[in-house]
Amino acid sequence: MSEKDKFLGEFxxxxxxxxxxxxNAAYGAAIRQLLAEQVNRDVxxxxxxxxxxxxERKGMVESRLGEATAQRGGRAKRYFKVxxxxxxxxxxxRQAMDTLWQGLSIRHSLCQKG
Amino acid sequence: xxxxxxxxxxxxPPALANKVLSIxxxxxxxxxxxxDLEEEFNLLAKQNxxxxxxxxxxxxxxxxxxxxxxxxxxxxMLGRLNFYLPLIMFIMTAGLIVLLSILSDPTSxxxxxxxxxxxxKIHTALFSTHFWHNFWDILAxxxxxxxxxxxxxxxxxxxxxxxxxxxxxxxxxxxxxxxCGYSLAFIPYIWSIMHIANHSFExxxxxxxxxxxxxxxxxxxxPVSYIIHRKLMQLKAVHLEIHQ
Numbered sequence: 001m002s003e004k005d006k007f008l009g010e011f012x013x014x015x016x017x018x019x020x021x022x023x024n025a026a027y028g029a030a031i032r033q034l035l036a037e038q039v040n041r042d043v044x045x046x047x048x049x050x051x052x053x054x055x056e057r058k059g060m061v062e063s064r065l066g067e068a069t070a071q072r073g074g075r076a077k078r079y080f081k082v083x084x085x086x087x088x089x090x091x092x093x094r095q096a097m098d099t100l101w102q103g104l105s106i107r108h109s110l111c112q113k114g
Numbered sequence: 115x116x117x118x119x120x121x122x123x124x125x126x127p128p129a130l131a132n133k134v135l136s137i138x139x140x141x142x143x144x145x146x147x148x149x150d151l152e153e154e155f156n157l158l159a160k161q162n163x164x165x166x167x168x169x170x171x172x173x174x175x176x177x178x179x180x181x182x183x184x185x186x187x188x189x190x191m192l193g194r195l196n197f198y199l200p201l202i203m204f205i206m207t208a209g210l211i212v213l214l215s216i217l218s219d220p221t222s223x224x225x226x227x228x229x230x231x232x233x234x235k236i237h238t239a240l241f242s243t244h245f246w247h248n249f250w251d252i253l254a255x256x257x258x259x260x261x262x263x264x265x266x267x268x269x270x271x272x273x274x275x276x277x278x279x280x281x282x283x284x285x286x287x288x289x290x291x292x293x294c295g296y297s298l299a300f301i302p303y304i305w306s307i308m309h310i311a312n313h314s315f316e317x318x319x320x321x322x323x324x325x326x327x328x329x330x331x332x333x334x335x336x337p338v339s340y341i342i343h344r345k346l347m348q349l350k351a352v353h354l355e356i357h358q
Contacts, residue, residue: 028146
């Protein structure tokens with residue numbers, strides 16, 4: 001695994017957190033809706049799947065085909081789940097951000113610069 | 115769990131957008147992506163069909179753009195480019211080498227070809243219709259002796275050794291390998307043109323310098339293409355392993 005594959009981008013983290021929130025119901029449309037409603041990120045379904053594919057390649061996410069419904073034109077859903085490796089990567093990313101944020105606030109740093 | 119009710123919808127998403135998506139999406143994802151889009155489309159269509167159609171087209175166009183871009187830089191596409199482009203360049207280079215060896219009247223190629231040849235620019239023959247009209251006749255005059263040149267073989271050997279060293283390094287990306295490989299193949303020819311431009315050589319001295327540059331290109335194209343092909347196959351194997 002290359003060095004850059006160990007780190008998560010902002011949208012990758014958001015997507016993985018959405019999967020954790022949705023638990024066993026994490027499929028494309030549901031993830032897209034959650035991101036749009038909760039964090040105002042109204043992304044194209046292609047951008048979402050592209051990110052999920054990349055996370056799958058990195059081993060952070062796994063997927064399985066689910067049931068088909070009439071609302072989907074009889075097409076099956078693909079459910080996504082965060083792997084153990086994905087959990088560790090998310091924790092690492094959070095710890096890194098917490099460390100960097102310690103003792104800082106945007107207002108504080110802006111005042112100091114001013 | 116579904117986001118919406120189980121009632122069968124009557125309205126269908128735009129067929130053309132669906133068709134474009136089915137062509138561009140990878141087989142593994144097509145069903146899920148189209149299903150997700152149709153599910154959200156049905157919800158929007160219950161409120162406003164025009165807005166739903168517009169939303170569907172926006173999603174389809176953005177998704178098509180993403181997957182078209184992916185397709186263009188896919189392993190298969192790069193593999194085809196890495197095979198056909200060097201093959202075409204190899205045949206053209208062989209034609210230029212034969213031309214350099216047999217040329218008795220440079221004006222038959224073009225009025226300015228003799229001046230260009232004195233600057234080492236044998237590639238300008240590629241812009242001549244005469245060259246292309248007689249291309250296969252020129253190639254038919256090829257003899258093995260024209261393609262054997264010790265200095266060019268030596269330069270090519272070291273270039274390929276460098277590329278193999280880079281290839282064996284697991285960190286070397288396909289882009290790095292391709293840029294280095296094809297640069298190493300073209301550098302001797304570019305050097306020959308610059309070398310001629312910076313010195314005042316007599317006409318009879320120019321031929322061997324141009325020959326060194328262009329023969330290096332001929333020798334290096336097949337191994338460079340093969341090494342990149344091997345790297346592409348490694349990439350493909352990794353992709354398949356992930357998707358299984």
